[in-house]
Amino acid sequence: RGGRSGTELRKALVSVWLQCPSITRIYTVGESFEGRELLVLEMSDNPGTHEAGEPEFKYIGNMHGNEAVGRELIVYLAQYLCNQYQQGNESIIDLIHTTRIHLMPSMNPDGFEKAASQSGELKDWFVGRSNAQGVDLNRNFPDLDRIVYGNEKEGGANNHLLNNMKKAVDENTKLAPETKAVIRWIMEIPFVLSANLHGGDVVANYPYDETRSGSTHEYSASPDDVIFKSLAKSYSQFNPVMSDPQRAPCRKNDDDTSFTDGITNGGAWYSVPGGMQDFNYLSSNCFEITLELSCDKFPAEDTLKTYWEENRNSLVNYIEQVHRGVKGFVRDLQGGAIFNASISVEGIDHDITTAKDGDYWRLLAAGNYKVSAYAPGYLTVIKKVAVPYSPAIRVDFELESLVERKEEEKEELMDWWKMMSETLNF
Amino acid sequence: MASKGMGVLLLLGIFAVTVSQISAFPTPAEDDKAVVYNRRLTEERPIQEQIAEADDVKAAVESADTKPAVEPKEVKEAEPEQENDDFTLLKSLAEGQRSKETNETPVRESLEKEPYFPDESDSTKNRRLVEDYDSTKMENDDPESFRQVDGTPLTAEDIVQKIATKIYEEDDRGVFDRIVSKLLRLGLITDSQADSLEYEVAEALQDLITKNAKNNEIEDLGEDYPVTRGDQDDQNPDASMDVTGSPNRRYDEEDDDEDQAAIDDDVDRGEGDDTVDNTWDRESEGEGEEEERSEGERDEGNELSPEDGLQDLQYFPNFYRLLKSLDSEQDAQERETLITIMKTLIDFVKMMVKYGTITPEEGVSYLENLDAMIALQTKNKLGKTLGIPGIIPPTGKTPEDDDNTKAEAAKMQKEYENLKDSTKEEAPSTETRDHPGKSEIYLEAIRKNIEWLKKHNKDEGKDDYDLSKLRDFMDQQVDSYIDKGIIEKGEGETIKRIYGSL
Numbered sequence: 001r002g003g004r005s006g007t008e009l010r011k012a013l014v015s016v017w018l019q020c021p022s023i024t025r026i027y028t029v030g031e032s033f034e035g036r037e038l039l040v041l042e043m044s045d046n047p048g049t050h051e052a053g054e055p056e057f058k059y060i061g062n063m064h065g066n067e068a069v070g071r072e073l074i075v076y077l078a079q080y081l082c083n084q085y086q087q088g089n090e091s092i093i094d095l096i097h098t099t100r101i102h103l104m105p106s107m108n109p110d111g112f113e114k115a116a117s118q119s120g121e122l123k124d125w126f127v128g129r130s131n132a133q134g135v136d137l138n139r140n141f142p143d144l145d146r147i148v149y150g151n152e153k154e155g156g157a158n159n160h161l162l163n164n165m166k167k168a169v170d171e172n173t174k175l176a177p178e179t180k181a182v183i184r185w186i187m188e189i190p191f192v193l194s195a196n197l198h199g200g201d202v203v204a205n206y207p208y209d210e211t212r213s214g215s216t217h218e219y220s221a222s223p224d225d226v227i228f229k230s231l232a233k234s235y236s237q238f239n240p241v242m243s244d245p246q247r248a249p250c251r252k253n254d255d256d257t258s259f260t261d262g263i264t265n266g267g268a269w270y271s272v273p274g275g276m277q278d279f280n281y282l283s284s285n286c287f288e289i290t291l292e293l294s295c296d297k298f299p300a301e302d303t304l305k306t307y308w309e310e311n312r313n314s315l316v317n318y319i320e321q322v323h324r325g326v327k328g329f330v331r332d333l334q335g336g337a338i339f340n341a342s343i344s345v346e347g348i349d350h351d352i353t354t355a356k357d358g359d360y361w362r363l364l365a366a367g368n369y370k371v372s373a374y375a376p377g378y379l380t381v382i383k384k385v386a387v388p389y390s391p392a393i394r395v396d397f398e399l400e401s402l403v404e405r406k407e408e409e410k411e412e413l414m415d416w417w418k419m420m421s422e423t424l425n426f
Numbered sequence: 427m428a429s430k431g432m433g434v435l436l437l438l439g440i441f442a443v444t445v446s447q448i449s450a451f452p453t454p455a456e457d458d459k460a461v462v463y464n465r466r467l468t469e470e471r472p473i474q475e476q477i478a479e480a481d482d483v484k485a486a487v488e489s490a491d492t493k494p495a496v497e498p499k500e501v502k503e504a505e506p507e508q509e510n511d512d513f514t515l516l517k518s519l520a521e522g523q524r525s526k527e528t529n530e531t532p533v534r535e536s537l538e539k540e541p542y543f544p545d546e547s548d549s550t551k552n553r554r555l556v557e558d559y560d561s562t563k564m565e566n567d568d569p570e571s572f573r574q575v576d577g578t579p580l581t582a583e584d585i586v587q588k589i590a591t592k593i594y595e596e597d598d599r600g601v602f603d604r605i606v607s608k609l610l611r612l613g614l615i616t617d618s619q620a621d622s623l624e625y626e627v628a629e630a631l632q633d634l635i636t637k638n639a640k641n642n643e644i645e646d647l648g649e650d651y652p653v654t655r656g657d658q659d660d661q662n663p664d665a666s667m668d669v670t671g672s673p674n675r676r677y678d679e680e681d682d683d684e685d686q687a688a689i690d691d692d693v694d695r696g697e698g699d700d701t702v703d704n705t706w707d708r709e710s711e712g713e714g715e716e717e718e719r720s721e722g723e724r725d726e727g728n729e730l731s732p733e734d735g736l737q738d739l740q741y742f743p744n745f746y747r748l749l750k751s752l753d754s755e756q757d758a759q760e761r762e763t764l765i766t767i768m769k770t771l772i773d774f775v776k777m778m779v780k781y782g783t784i785t786p787e788e789g790v791s792y793l794e795n796l797d798a799m800i801a802l803q804t805k806n807k808l809g810k811t812l813g814i815p816g817i818i819p820p821t822g823k824t825p826e827d828d829d830n831t832k833a834e835a836a837k838m839q840k841e842y843e844n845l846k847d848s849t850k851e852e853a854p855s856t857e858t859r860d861h862p863g864k865s866e867i868y869l870e871a872i873r874k875n876i877e878w879l880k881k882h883n884k885d886e887g888k889d890d891y892d893l894s895k896l897r898d899f900m901d902q903q904v905d906s907y908i909d910k911g912i913i914e915k916g917e918g919e920t921i922k923r924i925y926g927s928l
Contacts, residue, residue: 010912011867011917014868014871014912015867015868015870015871016871017871018871018875019872019874019878021875021899026907026912027910027912028912037912039912086874086878
């Protein structure tokens with residue numbers, strides 16, 4: 001039983017649900033420190049279930065409680081999608097039928113309440129940023145960047161780096177309840193693409209956030225630098241403010257030298273350890289970017305309409321990005337799903353894994369790739385694929401298990417012997 | 427209170443910043459201090475004995491037997507001329523002593539002004555006049571005991587003690603100033619000796635306060651302090667600064683031996699010092715009072731039991747305030763950290779002064795600034811209290827929805843007004859006020875769904891939707907949502923009611 005959630009927020013989400021109950025569902029991933037429910041509105045043609053082959057997407061807003069624009073925009077988005085769906089907007093209908101969209105307007109409702117309770121002009125750069133324990137949630141995630149950087153040098157896994165994830169989370173006393181809830185959420189749902197919404201600047205930021213050398217500014221490319229840039233641009237290009245090359249920095253002395261076309265590498269901008277964005281990429285299959293949506297962290301409510309106008313197209317278009325690259329199923333020869341099979345792309349040092357139905361989604365920019373599927377006890381299969389910008393290309397794998405292979409070989413051997421013996425008459 | 431982590435961070439920040447700009451802080455050498463302390467505590471001599479000595483010395487002086495020992499020449503030469511002045515001084519001191527002796531506890535010996543000869547461990551700085559005088563009266567382990575000009579072998583700490591007591595009682599630093607300026611004028615002490623004297627007296631003063639706090643109940647402290655503060659506090663914070671906020675005081679707290687285990691101290695404080703806490707509560711309630719760094723706050727610091735081990739820190743009222751705000755269990759760690767940081771900082775400053783890196787004056791102002799900065803940062807970073815809720819209402823439809831834009835806007839306005847009026851903690855009245863708004867919005871949403879269903883089914887050639895099935899389904903969902911804390915019971919009822927009425 002939770003404590004109170006933001007009344008207004010809940011009211012808005014409930015309204016969307018009441019209006020579109022066949023395509024929405026409200027659920028909670030846990031409670032904040034002060035007992036507020038971390039609410040999610042999911043939108044899909046079959047809310048509440050993962051449909052095999054259907055990619056999962058999420059938006060998370062307001063993890064810094066005083067960065068309020070994202071929170072409001074996510075609610076507007078929910079209303080928009082519901083309205084457009086009912087009004088027959090084909091692309092929206094298609095999007096909702098082919099994607100499972102999860103919308104969490106506020107990951108830090110405690111911080112938000114604190115920030116919101118300040119009187120008008122004094123909304124502070126910091127008050128309400130952290131959760132109720134004073135924890136900056138975007139520094140609170142396990143730092144997997146350090147591990148992957150080590151693995152880059154010395155060898156080791158390039159994906160799913162949090163070993164014994166469940167145990168690590170349950171027993172880690174440093175994790176805020178909000179952080180824990182989101183980590184469990186990430187473990188449970190096979191998210192493919194995601195964005196977390198912030199304020200205080202205007203740019204689309206992509207991994208890695210933490211610099212390799214530890215310096216404060218350093219371009220820190222992930223193995224998927226190419227697709228990340230493309231994803232970030234897919235957001236910024238529809239936001240006239242974000243993509244405006246003449247845009248002045250939010251504050252006079254801001255260093256936005258790393259911004260181009262409205263996007264920036266995280267480390268090049270400034271190093272952030274323990275952030276949620278990189279955690280997604282390094283602990284799961286989810287590719288996440290960070291969207292900074294407003295110079296003003298907590299602007300007056302009459303500006304929201306403008307922010308919505310600036311971001312609506314970007315927000316919708318970014319969801320559509322989940323349908324890019326390569327996707328399909330990995331099954332065994334009997335057609336059974338192989339869960340946790342690895343999908344490797346030659347030249348990209350980051351593998352993803354199949355979900356419970358054997359389904360996978362590998363985001364890739366346009367180009368030619370060699371994609372291989374591997375699972376322990378199975379023979380690896382490699383396929384060549386030409387990938388367009390979009391939509392995603394369907395590539396399924398049927399993997400022969402090693403046992404089967406042995407059986408086959410034995411049979412072949414027997415056949416040969418039989419033939420020999422017949423020929424030679426013994 | 428959020429941002430507690432911030433509190434630690436900010437203090438660390440302050441620590442870093444101020445350390446880089448560190449200025450001198452005065453304190454006598456630790457060792458000396460300890461030695462002096464011990465001596466003072468263990469070798470307090472009864473008044474009568476000292477009066478007797480004074481009389482003896484007087485007699486000796488009158489017999490012109492005065493003989494400066496290792497005193498510098500200038501003092502020797504000055505002495506005969508000043509003898510009379512000193513004698514008068516001594517006499518008045520002695521008389522004052524007598525008059526007060528009936529009221530005094532041994533601890534609180536109070537004498538009128540006496541000449542004070544600072545205790546120096548460095549023998550080259552000795553300026554005692556009559557060191558050789560009466561060796562039997564010297565402290566066993568003290569080669570540096572002083573005697574009055576006329577030969578009375580008062581020990582250094584006796585003199586310090588007396589002056590300190592005087593200051594304590596009169597709550598007037600002027601006592602010290604007067605004595606010292608006189609001594610300086612008379613050439614009996616040098617400037618550096620005067621400085622040392624300050625330290626000594628400051629320590630003694632601190633000690634007195636400690637003892638008195640121990641001896642008296644907290645209520646008594648409240649009585650004592652108003653007496654000592656008197657009108658000075660109300661009318662002229664600066665005047666009270668003389669007593670409580672003087673650099674001497676600063677020295678005191680720096681020089682105090684710190685008790686260990688801040689946590690234990692916290693526990694002690696919690697148990698025994700309710701009235702003290704109340705005092706703090708009263709004070710901290712008024713945000714406006716925080717605005718001024720009035721010296722009165724320092725007095726409040728004194729009201730806190732100094733024996734709680736945070737003696738050094740009690741002269742940082744704003745820091746104390748910060749600590750006090752961290753009084754929950756979860757904050758124990760934080761609190762400990764802050765205390766450790768602060769104590770480390772104070773120790774550091776002491777060391778700086780000890781090694782002469784900074785002057786005493788610099789040290790004082792540095793620490794004064796530190797506390798001021800804590801006040802400022804606490805105010806800024808940990809937020810003000812009681813603002814008007816400026817909640818952004820994400821209610822209603824998006825601007826896209828042409829159908830109900832106006833109505834929704836009006837609704838939103840109303841909702842927002844309602845919210846603005848309510849306090850942060852929503853009162854039940856707010857709930858009921860919201861209910862009409864909520865019902866309307868929910869009704870609208872449900873209606874839209876019904877309309878869509880009708881249209882959708884018609885388009886797809888299906889049979890008309892089944893309202894009762896939908897109602898059952900929604901009822902189920904509502905119950906499930908109530909269970910999970912997603913919607914409140916009241917809201918659920920509203921929704922069910924609406925469906926029931928369709």
